[in-house]
Each structure stands twice: as structure tokens, then as C-alpha cells.
Amino acid sequence: MVQVARLIGGAGTGKTTALLELMDLALETYKDPFQVGFCSFTRAARREASSRAGDKYGVKAVDLERGGWFRTIHSICYRCLGVGKELITQQKGDREWLEEALSEKLGDGSGGANVEDDWYQPAMLQTDATKALSLWDCSRNRTIGLPEIHAAYSLYLPDLPSLDFCRKIVEKYELVKRLDGRCDFVDLLARFGGYHFTVEGCERCEPQGVPPDVPVWLLDEQQDASPLLHGVCRRLVEDAVWCYIVGDPMQSIYGFAGADPHLFLGGWGDCKEKIMPRSWRCPRTIHELGERVLENCSDYWDRKIAPADHDGRIENHHWRHVAGLVNPTEDWLVLARTNYLAARLARALDGAGIPWRPTKGHGRWDAPQRLKAIQALKNLEANCPISGSEWAAILSQTKVKANGEALYVRGTKKDWLDLTEDQADDKAGTWVLPEHLGELGATAAFLKQVRAGLWRGWVARGHDVSDAIDKHGYEAVEASGVRLGTVHSAKGMEADNVALLTTIPMQVENGKRTTEGANEEHRVSYVGVTRARRRLALLDEPCGRARRVFKMEICP
Secondary structure, three states: OOEEEEEEOOOOOOHHHHHHHHHHHHHHHHOOHHHEEEEOOOHHHHHHHHHHHHHHHOOOHHHHHHOOEEEOHHHHHHHHHOOOOOEOOOOHHHHHHHHHHHOOOOOOOOOHHHOOOOOHHHHHHOOHHHHHHHHHHHHHHHOOOHHHHHHHHHOOOOOOOOHHHHHHHHHHHHHHHHHHOOEOHHHHHHHHHOEEEEOOEEEEOOOOOOOOOOOEEEEOOHHHOOHHHHHHHHHHHOOOOEEEEEEOHHHOOOHHHOOOHHHHHHOOOOOEEEEOOEEEEEEHHHHHHHHHHHOOOOOOOOOOOEEEOOOOEEEEEEHHHHHHHOOOOOOEEEEEOOHHHHHHHHHHHHHOOOOOEEOOOOOOOOOHHHHHHHHHHHHHHOOOOEOHHHHHHHHHHOOOEEOOEEOEOOOHHHHHOOOOHHHHHHHHOOOEOHHHHHHHOEOHHHHHHHHOOHHHHOOOOHHHHHHHHHHHOHHHHHOOOEEEEEOOOOOOOOEEEEEEEOEEOHHHHHHOOOHHHHHHHHHHHHHHHOOEEEEEEEEEOOOOOOOOOEEOOOOO
8 A cells, every 4th residue: 555645845945855855765766767756737847857867867858758757647647548639628629629519609718627827717708608618627626516616606706607508518518528539638537537527516437547557656736636636646646655745735726726725634544744844935024924824714724834044024015116116137026816917017017118027928028039130130220240040030020111111132031031040140151240231131221221220110019129128138138037927827936026916806805705715815825925035025006986906915
């Protein structure tokens, strides 16, 4: 029978480091990285683990991820079940297939519990059919019936479609999946874990697939496991020798996807337990604020974690002053409760010409080719040379004509845009001075307009980016120290400086009517506060005469 050891770590206590040390111990025993399984919800954590194990034994990280068991739980089930093209993804073709099958519009995505964002935002922004499918995802992840989930969400989502409508959509969805031999990501978990779902609830059944023969498993972020995912993990490790589960129940913030932190603490039976004793990130002021936030939880318990030794401070500012606080040459996280609120902060930074990077995905400042083209055009305006790859970047970001004049000789773009950077540099030879650009295909009008500074109108956001380069430097625009996003998107991240908008939407405030919902919001606030290593700036939005502002319960 598998021996389970639980490692609990608060914010900044070094859970990842401790998990990797456990992996090193397992590798010393079994001498083979293919005999160790490592599961995490984040690609960064998996890649760090696979790279570390690969370096130790001379194996490529990608081979451990593809041929070994450094994977997500979903991808493990995918492999064990032998699933192929029948899996429904977020790709355009699958979405179009589903819309035709349901005779319903689904918007830009299917949403549901597989989306790492706030549960209410998809519910507000998507179609009624998508809301129904989102509820169905949540129903299955929580292993409870659709009527119960619908009743719970109806408490704070007044625009939720009726239960009858949701039931019809779900029944039709399950029917077309069976007829066309398709399955979704939740189905992968259900088949491997041995669960059968109906609209009314969940039943256990014979599991499918064979768990991999791996003696040691390391399961990260287990506080975010749903009842379904927890059941899958239990089956995955049942024939192993050791299983290490790592997490922090006070950082469980994915309740909208079915996460239940109590499964991490009480769902594994008797097991060894260790609590990480010290935060290396959060100084006393920030650490104590985080604990005061958590004390509002009905299930709070003092983990006796000591703060970091270095100094820190907490400040309060009006949210509109955020642009005066942050600096792209410094390390900042700018966080809000929802994407909508984060967009408000983004507009404030954009208006002040402060470049930033999104915590996930790409943002309007994060455009390498455009930035390269703008810097090259600035160099030409200053009569400095450029390289062949910079010339190709200019061609990729501009049109053939500007201000009624042709900028390039016919066929120039065709000659350059299919080249790699190295090929473009080789084609240009050495650095090219502005007066020699005609040899690369530039017209006299091109050089005339560049020297007049008119090029800023050729490139998208040319004025803003050029001004930002002048003010902050090229490096600060290319890789801004300011990262912006939601608290959920920043989980696992940290920064010297954190600016946290304390505003929350009415839907979140309504969700706090239940004990479970209130506890989750306190944990979200804790995660936001404890991203800071040295400086925490709480951004406040005062109530106005016309409307009430709802806020996180954070009292410095």
C-alpha cells in the first residue's frame, strides 16, 4: 500500500524547492527519472522538474515529459486511455462542430472549469449555452448533480439560464458526444477514475486504462484538486511505493472549478505531515497582514509560519495613482480580482506610457517584431545603421505606401519576409547605413519620411512605443519589469513590489453569502497580498455618490 507524505507550505516558504529536493531523493533511490512521476498544474513547475531530473541523468527534459511521467493529470489520463483526435479542444474546428451539433452559439470558447479564471466572468460574458456547459463542467468536477450546482450559482448570478434550459443543453451535448465518439477533458478524468455522470448526480463505475508502473509520485498544488481530480490521483498512485502531496489549503482559490482544500488535508487517510516553518518571501508586515486576512476564514488554523527577516512596508493609494507608483525598470506585479478590473489598470498604465507584460499570454506592449522595427526606424532617423533582420522587421510592420508615396520598390517585401533572421542578416551583409537602403529596396520617399519622423505613423502604436523607449530605455520596453493580471493568473509568482486593487465586483460580493464563498475570497486576498517580497501597495477605490464599491476585506 502506498505511503503518503503531505508537505504544507504557506506563501513563499519554498514548496517548489522542497518538492524538487524530494524528487532528488527519489532519483537517488531509483536511479531512473522514468521511475518518478511529477504532476503540477503549471508548465513552468513541470519544466523545472523535468529539466533538473534530465540534467542529473543526461536525459532531455522533453523526453521526460513525452515519454515519462512529468505531466499534468489530464495528460496522464489522455495517455493511459489512448485517446486521440476524439478529444474536444478549444480549437476553432471543434467549437464549430459543437455549435452545429447543439444548434447554439458558444462565443469564443466553451468556458467551463478548464478555464483558469473567475467563475462568474465566463458566466456573464458567454452565451446561455456556454453557461450551461460551464455548469456541467463544474457539476462533474464536484461530482454532484446539475440541479445542485445550478441552485448554488443562482444565488449570485441572476442572469443564469433556467435549469430546464441547462438540462436540455447538457443532455444534447452528451448525446452528440456519444453519437460522434467524442470526449472532453472532464471525460478523461471520469473514465480513468471510474466515475459515471448523469444530470442528477455521480455514480462510481469500473475505471478504464492502466495506471503507469511508477513507484514514486510527486503531486504539486493538491489544494486545488476537485473531488473528481482527487479520485483520479488516488487511483493513479494506489500501486506506488511513495506519494508526496504538496500544497497549501490557505491558497486554494479555484473553487469555481470545483477545488476543495479539505481533500488535501483529510482525503488521504493517515500520512506523514510536515509544515514549512518559514516564509522566505514575505517580511513581517506583509506576512502578518496575510494572516489577519486568513483569520476571517471559518476553517482558519495557525500554521506557525515565521516571516522573512528582511524589511517590508505596506502603503495605501488611490487606484488612479497606479501609474505614478510603478516603474518598468523595477520588479512589479499589478493585480486585480478580475480581468475586467485588470483591464482598467492596464488602461491607466497605457495612458501614462508605461510598458507592461501580462502575467499570462501576450499584451499590447509585448510585440517583439514591432518593437524591433520601431527601434530600427529610430536608429535610421538618427542616421545610424541597421542590420538585415531589422530591415525585415521594418518591412513586416509597415505598408507599401505612406502619405501617398511608395516606400519600397516593387517586390521588396516578397524578397525579404520569408527569410529567417540569420538569412536576412547574411543577405544585407554588414550593417547598412541609411543612404545605402536603396540597395535593399527602399525608395527616396522612405528615407525622406524617416528623417522627418513620419515613420511613427506607419507602425501600430509607433508614437507610444517610441516615447516609452525615450523615457524608460529599450530594455524596459522589451522586457518590462511590470507584470499585470488577475490574482489567479499570478498564483505562484512573486515580485519585490506588488500593487493590488482591492475592488471586487458585485457578483463576487454576492458569492460571499455562503461560508464556502466567503472563505475562498479571503484566500484570494491572501494570495494577492503575499505575492510581495518588500513593498505592498493597496489600491483603493473610494465609494462614489452614484454607486457602492465592494472591496476585499484587507485591513492593514
